[in-house]
Amino acid sequence: MASGLGGVMTKNRVVYREFGVPEEENEDQDIVDLPPQQQNVRIQATRRGKGGKTVTEVTGFRTTVDNLAKLTKQLKNHCGSGGAAKDQAIEIQGDCSQKILQFLLGLGYKAKVSGKP
Numbered sequence: 001m002a003s004g005l006g007g008v009m010t011k012n013r014v015v016y017r018e019f020g021v022p023e024e025e026n027e028d029q030d031i032v033d034l035p036p037q038q039q040n041v042r043i044q045a046t047r048r049g050k051g052g053k054t055v056t057e058v059t060g061f062r063t064t065v066d067n068l069a070k071l072t073k074q075l076k077n078h079c080g081s082g083g084a085a086k087d088q089a090i091e092i093q094g095d096c097s098q099k100i101l102q103f104l105l106g107l108g109y110k111a112k113v114s115g116k117p
Helices: 065-079 098-107
Strands: 002-004 007-010 013-017 042-044 055-059 083-085 089-093 109-111
Touching: 042 098, 055 098, 065 083, 065 089, 065 098, 098 109
Parallel strands: 042 109
Antiparallel strands: 002 007, 007 013, 042 055, 055 089, 083 089
16 A cells, blocks of 8 residues: 555555645646626725725636736726736726726626725
């Protein structure tokens, strides 16, 4: 018997595994690139964790990193401010929630403004 990651293996068959799937197997899951019409996007202006500065967070994207980066660039140009893409979300500096809402609706996304600044 050989010892594998997170469990005991016999002839490439897992007999016992503690604490779920090893990290190597989790990396096989790719992010599905859904069309805009099938994505439910939330827009929220927040100050949490930003040193008192208002930031508009756009979450709920199910797309590739490249497409998210392109959309981030378009939103930054449309709002005339800085921003970044992090963890399948976009952060735009300032409260641009209404501008972003109109822009995303124009692209075909199902977007909603949620929360209060």
